[in-house]
Amino acid sequence: MGSSEAALLVLLLCSLLASILPPSAPLGFHCSNSSAAATCLSLAGYVSPNATTLAAVQTLFGVKHLHSILGANNLPLSTLSNSTVSPQQTIAVPFNCSCSNSTGFSYRRPVYTVQSGDGLDHIAREVFSNLVIYQDIQQANGIVNASLIEVGQKLWVPLPCSCDEVDGEETVHYAHVVAAGSSVSAIAMEFNVSESTLMAINGIADAKSLKAGQVLDVPLKACTSAIRNDSLDSYLRVANGRYVFTANNCVMCTCDAANNWTLDCQPSQLKPTNWSLCPSMQCEGSNLFVGNSTSTSCNRTTCAYAGYTNQTILTALVTNTTCAVSNNFATKDIFRASSWNFFLILILSLLSFHQVK
CATH class of the missing domain: 1.20.5 (Single alpha-helices involved in coiled-coils or other helix-helix interfaces)
Incomplete structure (x- = not known):
């Protein structure tokens, strides 16, 4: 056997081993918070390859309620599920993030059913618009040979995410797929993030090394809230210009930077889940209900949403000074x-x- 034939044989063997052995690299984004309770809400920017509908996107990513997608994209609640999503349009998809071994990935969702003609690379690149690479799916599902998957097989697609604070601030991490011709500066400007922060959390040493199709962890500043650590939704984080429903759909919370980066929660108009009726939302010791405020000459007191337990909506009276403090x-x-x-x-x-x- 000549040297060229031997080199070709080695190359073929390496390719075969690469397809058989699952990768050892960790999944997802960096997530230093690896405690058992390290879960949070995250977002992924899905770029639709073809014309589709919001309902189809909801099904693909296993999002339970359409209003979760509407809130993540700040769309009116009246938006219909069959509303068209144009080719190359980006839809922010909300999902639960779980941190483990210093990395974050979506918790057992979405689950994709293998179709005829599918391959792991096609599923990663085309179906899920480069939000993952095929090795991620291979590792998450313990697939020995990446070339051997079966029609009807259920595959967990581990979307990258994180629950870490950034620069000491509450953050919603957004998985952003870099478009062709984009740059670090353009992405930083689009999402109102500093270039240095964007490069640091993604381990980018040279801004010129950015590649199309690369998935970046983009930290979106979240509104502060009065939600307690012992609440069932203590993980709740909402980024600017978006809204979410919580407490079994009884409460709607909106983040607006114009509201001093404070989460604004109000009773929702949706039918509650798991509860026959929404519990009382009155702040103890006052006539105020969640979302109501009263003002004096220099103080504004608000009945703020503080979370929920199995049978109770938690509240807190929050007072802010509106007059300038004399020095x-x-x-x-x-x-x-x-x-x-x-x-x-x-x-x-x-x-x-x-x-x-």
């Missing part, structure tokens, strides 16, 4: 400066009078 030291400094100026003007006036005289 006594600054006032004294201004008075001292004014007094000194007056004294100086008085001396100059007396000197001028003396010279004239």
Whole structure:
């Protein structure tokens, strides 16, 4: 056997081993919060390869309620499930993220049923628009040979995500597929993120190394809330310009940067799930209900949503000062400066009078 034939044989063997052995690289984005309770809401930017509908996207990603997709894209609640999604249109898909072994990925969803003619690479690239690579699906499902999958087989597609805070702020992590011709600066501007932060959390040393089809972890700033750590939705995070439903659909929470980055929660108009009726949402010790406020000369008190338990909506009275706080030291400094100026003007006036005289 000649050297060229031997080299070709080695190459073929390497390719065969690559398809048989699952990759050892961890799935998903970096997620340092790996405690048992490290779960959160995340988003993935699905770029539809063909014309489809919101209902089809909902089914593909296993999203339980259509209103979850509507809220993630800030679409009106009246939007119909058969509304058209155009080719190459991006739809933000919400899902539950789970952190384990310093990485984050979607918790056992979505699940895809293998169709005739499918391959793992086709499923990753075409069906799920490059949000994963075929090795991710292979590893997540313990597939020994990536070339051997069967029609009807159920495959867990592990979408990348994270639950980490970024720069000390609550964050919703968004999986963004880099489009051809895009750049770090353009993506940073689109999502209102600093270039340095975007590069740091994605381990990008050189902005010029960005490639089309690459999946970036884009941190979207979330609104702060009064939700308690012992609430069943303590994981709830909402990014600017989006809304979610929680507490068995009894509460609708909206994030708006114009509202001082504070989560605004109100009773929803949806039919509750798991409860026959929505529990009381009145703040204890007041006449206020969730979302209601009262103001005095300098204070604004709001009945804020603080989470829920099996049978109760949790609330909290939150008071914010609306008047400017006076600074006594600054006032004294201004008075001292004014007094000194007056004294100086008085001396100059007396000197001028003396010279004239």
